[in-house]
Amino acid sequence: MAMSQSDKRFGVIGHKGRMGQAIAEAIEEAGHVLQVGVDEGGNPGPLAAQCDVLVDFSVPQALKTNLDAAKVAGVPILVGTTGLEETHFVQLAEAARSIPVLQTGNTSLGVTLLAHLVREAAAKLGPDWDIEVLEMHHRAKVDAPSGTAKLLGQAAAEARGIELSSHMESGRHGHTGARREGAIGFATLRGGTVAGEHSVIFAGVEERLTLSHSAENRAIFARGAVRGAAWLIGREPGRYRMEDVLGL
Known part of the structure; x- marks a missing residue:
């Protein structure tokens, strides 16, 4: 016990x-x-x-x-x-x-709940809603995307029954072509003293849903x-x- x-x-x-x-x-x-x-x-x-x-x-x-x-x-x-x-x-x-x-x-307990909400949203909204994960951290952070961003992406992937490793898109640059169907995109920002900002964007036809968390102190x-x-x-x-x- x-x-x-x-x-x-x-x-x-x-x-x-x-x-x-x-x-x-x-x-x-x-x-x-x-x-x-x-x-x-x-x-x-x-x-x-x-x-x-x-x-x-x-x-x-x-x-x-x-x-x-x-x-x-x-x-x-x-x-x-x-x-x-x-x-x-x-x-x-x-x-x-x-x-x-x-x-x-x-x-973070808030991020833990955010991951739960991302999982629920990904399951309910279905594959015709595109998923993008946006994160920003302080200039000294050495890994990207952040562990939290990957955690949120993994929550979305699990809800859709797919492998994140084979559907992850990050570091887009140049002539990339159209967005791959079923992709989970990642965008990384670095600067200043930001403790942690994470948003998961669900982009549908003529509407968007954004779930976010802001960390003010570690x-x-x-x-x-x-x-x-x-x-x-x-x-x-x-x-x-x-x-x-x-x-x-």
């Missing part, structure tokens, strides 16, 4: 990064304890057993090491690292056989990560999503 009391012991991997610092503040705000903080290049293995849950906001190259540490210690792990590739998702699936794993491109992601990680404690091994945290 899942634990509900406060004072849960958190291990934060990448805790000196911007998100790591925000998560440390959110842990304290929620009445929990930052038991262990692991910096870039550090090995969480010897320390993981001191924690009730691990939170990983580090780099894709460190994912296997972090998952192995969680498995050995027998503790759940929430992974918010972006820029993951297919090999990383294989590693996540393998780890989920023995521990609870929650991996997401965005821990603290919203930190609070969501702490809530999700705390929810994960005591769950059965398996893959979980932020939608599960909200009961969607």
Whole structure:
């Protein structure tokens, strides 16, 4: 049965990064304890057993090491690292056989609900409505499209029973020809200090529907990560999503 009391012991991997610092503040705000903080290049293995849950906001190259540490210690792990590739998702699936794993491109509760609404809209509106995902982030963000944009695109693809990888269109330039039927388009903007802006546009014949979310501070992601990680404690091994945290 899942634990509900406060004072849960958190291990934060990448805790000196911007998100790591925000998560440390959110842990304290929620009445929990930052038991262990692991910096870039550090090995969480010897320390993981001191924690009730691990939170990983580090780099894709460190994912296997972090998952192995969680498995050995027998503790759940929430992974918010972006820029993951297919090999990383294989590693996540393998780890989920023995521990609870929650991996997401965005821990915001608002974005979680947005993805749910995108899934509903894509299913109800049908394939004659074109889908475009627009995102903007600060100038220092290194991956594109964002993990959140991909999460929203994946929600739309799942609702339509298609593979995002084979229907994704991004970086349009030059003479591209007409829009491919069934495509899910992505547009990326970078500049300033924008924490995160995401819109999913459903374009039909003579009408459009736009579902949007604006992040004003990365603290919203930190609070969501702490809530999700705390929810994960005591769950059965398996893959979980932020939608599960909200009961969607």
